[in-house]
Amino acid sequence: MKMKIPQWAVIGIAVALGMALPGCKEKTLPHTPGNTMNYPIMLGNQDLAEKFGGLIGLPTSVLISRDGKVVKRYIGEVEKNQLRSDIETQLANAPNAEKPAEPDVTFPELQGGDLALASLKGKVVLVNFWATWCEPCREEIPWLIEFQNKYASQGFTILGVAMDDGGKKVVAPFVQETKFPVDGGQS
DSSP states (O other): OOOOOOHHHHHHHHHHTTOOBTTBOBOOOOOOSSBOOOSOEEEOOHHHHHTTTOOSSSSEEEEEOTTSOEEEEEESSOOHHHHHHHHHHHHTSOOOTTSOOSSOOEEEBTTSSEEEGGGGTTSEEEEEEEOTTBHHHHHHHHHHHHHHHHHGGGTEEEEEEEOOTTTHHHHHHHHHHOOBOOOOSOO
8 A cells, every 4th residue: 555645744854854855955145235025925834835736845836827727836946047938928828717716725915814816817926935044945036026027017926935934923024124136137
């Protein structure tokens, strides 16, 4: 008999044993002048992550079409040009109103309240699971800020889902105080 072990259990065991996970490195990066995270920040947990297929490592991102369908999943730091290309491809597609949005999930917002993913139907959404202590997560945040600035007017948004155990008390100061150098160019 085969037994399926949930991904969250594998992550928990690996962390408890001090094992490295794909993409997860803990390192404190210096605060630098620049931009703060300019997209909605949500508070995540394992139950919410399971609705997107679970987490094997951080960062994990999920690209959702205008129809509300998951079209691509990225585990670990994604290549910037590939992500840009995937976003532009989805922005070029018109939504199909007949399809229901999935997964059916509501995110708790950092500043209070809830946001239903279904309320974003018609937009291209990148759900980015990250943590304040995750070096690769922090390395890709400037790209995400850049993409939010560049594509928001075309119907694109990012939902940053913070997976920190400390929740709001850890995430809120990080989001308010940390500045990221953002290259507005086409690098």
